[in-house]
Amino acid sequence: MSLFVLLPAYNEQESIRPLFKRFQTLQQMFNMEIELILVDDGSSDTTAQTALEESQSLGILLKLVQHPKNAGLGQAIKTGFATFLEISQEGDFLAAMDCDNTQPPELLIKMYDTMIAGSYDIAIASRYRKGSKVIGLSTFRELMSYGASWLFRIAARVPGVRDYTCGYRLYNRTFVTTLDMYYGDSLFTESGFACMIDLLLKAKVLKPKIIEVPMVLRYDQKPTASKMKIIKTITRILKLLLKNLSFTGQTSNLAQTFNEQETTKIPLKIANRK
Numbered sequence: 244m245s246l247f248v249l250l251p252a253y254n255e256q257e258s259i260r261p262l263f264k265r266f267q268t269l270q271q272m273f274n275m276e277i278e279l280i281l282v283d284d285g286s287s288d289t290t291a292q293t294a295l296e297e298s299q300s301l302g303i304l305l306k307l308v309q310h311p312k313n314a315g316l317g318q319a320i321k322t323g324f325a326t327f328l329e330i331s332q333e334g335d336f337l338a339a340m341d342c343d344n345t346q347p348p349e350l351l352i353k354m355y356d357t358m359i360a361g362s363y364d365i366a367i368a369s370r371y372r373k374g375s376k377v378i379g380l381s382t383f384r385e386l387m388s389y390g391a392s393w394l395f396r397i398a399a400r401v402p403g404v405r406d407y408t409c410g411y412r413l414y415n416r417t418f419v420t421t422l423d424m425y426y427g428d429s430l431f432t433e434s435g436f437a438c439m440i441d442l443l444l445k446a447k448v449l450k451p452k453i454i455e456v457p458m459v460l461r462y463d464q465k466p467t468a469s470k471m472k473i474i475k476t477i478t479r480i481l482k483l484l485l486k487n488l489s490f491t492g493q494t495s496n497l498a499q500t501f502n503e504q505e506t507t508k509i510p511l512k513i514a515n516r517k
Contacts, residue, residue, distance in 0.1 A: 245335045246351065247327050250281045251319035252342040256288045258465075259297055262344045267301040269348050278304035278330075281342070282322045285313035306330060315434030320410075320442075324430070328423060331416055340368075340411040343465045346458065354413045354456050364418040364451035367404065368411035368458035379463030391440070391480055399487040401443050403453035410439045411458065418451055425449060437479035444487050 248266070252259075263279075270277050279298065283291040291309055298305035308326055310318065320339065327337045336355065340346045346368060354366040370377055371392055377385060388408050395407045422430055426445060433441045 245276045245278060245331065246355065247331055247335060247337045248277060248279050248348075248351075249320070249323035249327065249337060249339040250279060250342040251284060251316055251323060251339075252281055252286065252290050252294070253284045253313060253319075254286045254288045254290060255342045256286075256290045256293045258342055258344040259290065259293045261464075262342065262348070263294070263297040263301055263303055265344075265348045266303055269351070270303070273352055275352075276304075278306060280306045280308065280323050280326050280330075282319040282326075283307065283309045284315070284319040285310045315438075316410075316436055317431050317434040317438030317441075320438055321431035324419060324423070327416075328419065333416060335416045336413060337416065337419060338411075338413045345460055345462050345465050346411045347461070350411075350456065350458055351413065357454055357456055358413060358415065361454060362452065363454045364415055365446065365453045366413040367406055367453065367455045368409055369406040369455035370409060370458060370460055371405035372455050372457040374457035376459045378459070378461050379465070380460065387477065394480075394484065395440065399444060399484055401447045401453065403455065404443060405455060407440050407443055408436070409458075418446075418449075421449060422446060433479060433483070435479055436476045437483055440480060440483055444483065 250262075266277060266279065269275070279294075281291075281294050283294070291307060294305060294307060297303075306326060308322055310322065323339065324337070327335075331337070336358075338351055338354070340348070350368055354368065357363065358366045369375060370388065388406075391408050392405055395401070396405065401407070422445070425448075430445060431438060431442070
């Protein structure tokens with residue numbers, strides 16, 4: 244079993260060194276093989292070069308993928324998922340997390356142990372479970388996230404989920420493969436931060452087992468300003484909610500058909516994707 248960690252990055256040169264050092268410590272403490280998949284989404288700084296230098300210096304496995312220009316978080320996540328399916332094997336796991344050093348890599352151990360113990364498909368690092376804490380985030384951003392959590396819990400509930408917007412998640416490869424077979428290139432259609440909600444709503448169709456693990460989010464450790472476009476993100480979140488309400492019945496029927504014909508499905512050729 245190998246653990247792959249997807250790090251979508253846009254101008255994160257200042258975060259790379261402390262974050263990679265934490266991964267080195269984690270690898271040494273738990274004797275776990277970790278390979279980082281860093282998707283440099285058109286950075287204008289030295290994110291890619293810094294990542295290469297630090298991985299070599301610290302002895303960390305790194306797969307670097309670069310977009311020629313900034314395409315947004317959704318496209319970076321899409322590239323990371325495709326790369327994971329190309330280089331991983333059955334039984335491996337994929338973690339996706341921010342590259343700004345605000346989310347604790349050390350939590351991966353608890354997320355992994357919890358997933359294995361309960362045979363879960365997805366584990367989410369949650370800000371809305373007992374023991375969670377958020378440090379350094381603006382009141383407006385906290386209210387925005389909290390509002391989205393309650394909105395989707397009421398109107399588009401995904402069993403086991405309270406934190407719909409956090410991108411720090413752990414997936415088992417079997418479920419990632421199932422998502423790929425079911426959705427293909429339409430799995431990632433949101434380019435911005437709303438892509439994390441969209442991914443959960445699409446996963447919901449396949450009825451995954453999901454568990455949340457409390458997280459301490461250290462936004463005070465973020466060296467650069469947030470890249471989120473707040474008004475655009477709120478607009479996309481509301482559109483996703485309306486879309487989900489409109490197609491709930493239809494997607495349920497599609498999922499039933501998929502499950503009945505699963506053995507005849509042919510996965511997309513990841514290498515041919517852009």
